[in-house]
Amino acid sequence: MRPVLEPPTCLLVLGAGEPWESTAVESGRPGSGLVVVKRCIDLTDLLATASSGQAQVAVVAAGADGLDRQAVEHLHQVGVRVVVVLAAEGPEHLAERGRLAGVDLLLPAAQITELGARLQALRPPTELTRSPEPAPRRAPGAAPAVAVWGPQGAPGRTTIALGLAGALAARGADPLLLDLDPAGGTVAQHLGVLDDVSGLLAASRRLSDGDLAGSFVALQRRVAGFRLLTGLPRGERWTEVAAGLAPELLALGRRQGPVVADLGSSIEDDAAAGYTGRAGRYDLTREALADADRLVVVGTADPVGLTRLARALGELRELRADVVPTVVVNRVRRSLGWDAAQLRALVTSWAPGTEPILVPEARSTLDRAMVAGRSVAELGDGELSRAFEAVTCALLPEIPRAPRAGIRLRRAGRARRR
Ligand SMILES: Nc1ncnc2c1ncn2[C@@H]1O[C@H](COP(=O)(O)OP(=O)(O)OP(=O)(O)O)[C@@H](O)[C@H]1O
Ligand SMILES: [Mg+2]
Known part of the structure; x- marks a missing residue:
């Protein structure tokens, strides 16, 4: 099989006990162009490992404790794209879209075998959407x-x-x-x-x-x-x-x-x-x-x-x-x-x-x-x-x-x- 991504893309996986985790880890098989550098135990572990520059993509369970916009922003800031795996595609996940705004890919668990192909379609990291510049803290005339x-x-x-x-x-x-x-x-x-x-x-x-x-x-x-x-x-x-x-x-x-x-x-x-x-x-x-x-x-x-x-x-x-x-x-x-x-x-x-x-x-x-x-x-x-x-x-x-x-x-x- 020809490499899918060149050079290999390093992944961090946080499955939080979801059944798709082992399939995600297997996607890092030789020749796939993906390398799973770590199965993280929790979000703190994932964020700290991402900060050390070891990976380009984080694959995270939607239900992982603490996963929010701030975590996604931090991953982006350290150059890591974020794939959130949804346990099931249903109305309850539509409500989560606000919390998960800014993630690079929302992937239903049923499509986890397509992870490699879907990563290829992602925008390169240089084009990642960053949070807009914050508004100036003190508007003229604002109270103290x-x-x-x-x-x-x-x-x-x-x-x-x-x-x-x-x-x-x-x-x-x-x-x-x-x-x-x-x-x-x-x-x-x-x-x-x-x-x-x-x-x-x-x-x-x-x-x-x-x-x-x-x-x-x-x-x-x-x-x-x-x-x-x-x-x-x-x-x-x-x-x-x-x-x-x-x-x-x-x-x-x-x-x-x-x-x-x-x-x-x-x-x-x-x-x-x-x-x-x-x-x-x-x-x-x-x-x-x-x-x-x-x-x-x-x-x-x-x-x-x-x-x-x-x-x-x-x-x-x-x-x-x-x-x-x-x-x-x-x-x-x-x-x-x-x-x-x-x-x-x-x-x-x-x-x-x-x-x-x-x-x-x-x-x-x-x-x-x-x-x-x-x-x-x-x-x-x-x-x-x-x-x-x-x-x-x-x-x-x-x-x-x-x-x-x-x-x-x-x-x-x-x-x-x-
Ligand atoms: N001028 C004062 N005269 C009498 N009691 C006071 C006075 N100022 C504060 N106290 C009392 O001291 C206690 C501690 O006050 P306060 O809760 O305001 O302190 P704090 O610095 O906010 O403490 P904490 O570390 O608990 O947040 C309270 O019982 C409060 O009523
Ligand atoms: Mg006090």
């Missing part, structure tokens, strides 16, 4: 996106993000709060939202299907006067978050109004993830920090919290040297023995150019907000709501302050109770 970050030790990132969203809502700015903590979302719990449908996971699936923009508004829910995209129900589900999701969410959010993103603490770079084209655990945080227009760094006022804050500011400079963050020193209380001037001087020495904002310890106010599932701004004027106002003014001075918003809301609350 704020990332709220801080070191480990629960310094109050979520509390400050909620305070900021509440203060913006009180100004009538209709903010969107994104819960982007890869360790597991807590914004919903702070607000007493009890169903565990994850807006973030739904958004990730839509991104993989190429339909995030169309469904973005429907994924949000309105709570405590602002729009919310809920986070991960459990930390271990970070693996389901698509790479590049955070910048997409920020870009779509900016079109509607100001965006506040509540982030996790670690910004460790997972270098190994790059080989698979998949997101590393902390990429959600890193991507949001890298893409946001304004940054808030939260630390606590105690000695451990301040040491961590100093380190965090150093780490952040490596990622975003171009932005001077707004530093929030949270849980300030007399019993620690620092006065406000000392705290400010300390923080400014670590982060020149910043004017840190001090937020008081206010356990009972936060308890009341949490029990009622409301923002602190909705509870009315008070020390904590004034501190959140100060954070908002420092960070987003262009968004006008509503006159005596707290008092107006308190009166409205009283009227409701009557």
Whole structure:
């Protein structure tokens, strides 16, 4: 038999237990022009092997775990064409066509013996369709996106993000709060939202299907006067978050109004993830920090919290040297023995150019907000709501302050109770 393809085409096969797998492997018999270089155990194995440049074609079962548009794009980027084998030709596979958009060949399992001939008909790799260039992230006139970050030790990132969203809502700015903590979302719990449908996971699936923009508004829910995209129900589900999701969410959010993103603490770079084209655990945080227009760094006022804050500011400079963050020193209380001037001087020495904002310890106010599932701004004027106002003014001075918003809301609350 004459060689079908010249030079031999190297294949990776991921059959995921489908009966056609052995036939696909046999297609690499001598003289066929095909060589099966590896039967992969899962998609991560396939993506990593493809990244090493050993193959030109991946033959993958449509039902392989994790196979989505992002995986197909990664294979294309490393010069590998993608053949997806459909278990059966039926209406259910038509629904999959969106998920599998961009694959080079959809092959019904019944036609697996024709694999060699069908590969010949494929376009050469140089003509592969690449994803269109992404739209510019910040359209002129778009609202700003704020990332709220801080070191480990629960310094109050979520509390400050909620305070900021509440203060913006009180100004009538209709903010969107994104819960982007890869360790597991807590914004919903702070607000007493009890169903565990994850807006973030739904958004990730839509991104993989190429339909995030169309469904973005429907994924949000309105709570405590602002729009919310809920986070991960459990930390271990970070693996389901698509790479590049955070910048997409920020870009779509900016079109509607100001965006506040509540982030996790670690910004460790997972270098190994790059080989698979998949997101590393902390990429959600890193991507949001890298893409946001304004940054808030939260630390606590105690000695451990301040040491961590100093380190965090150093780490952040490596990622975003171009932005001077707004530093929030949270849980300030007399019993620690620092006065406000000392705290400010300390923080400014670590982060020149910043004017840190001090937020008081206010356990009972936060308890009341949490029990009622409301923002602190909705509870009315008070020390904590004034501190959140100060954070908002420092960070987003262009968004006008509503006159005596707290008092107006308190009166409205009283009227409701009557
Ligand atoms: N100013 C404050 N006064 C009193 N308690 C506070 C204050 N800020 C935060 N807290 C409390 O500290 C705890 C941790 O706060 P929060 O959940 O905002 O931290 P985080 O940095 O988001 O932590 P995590 O790592 O869990 O995401 C919560 O119980 C919160 O109510
Ligand atoms: Mg948090």
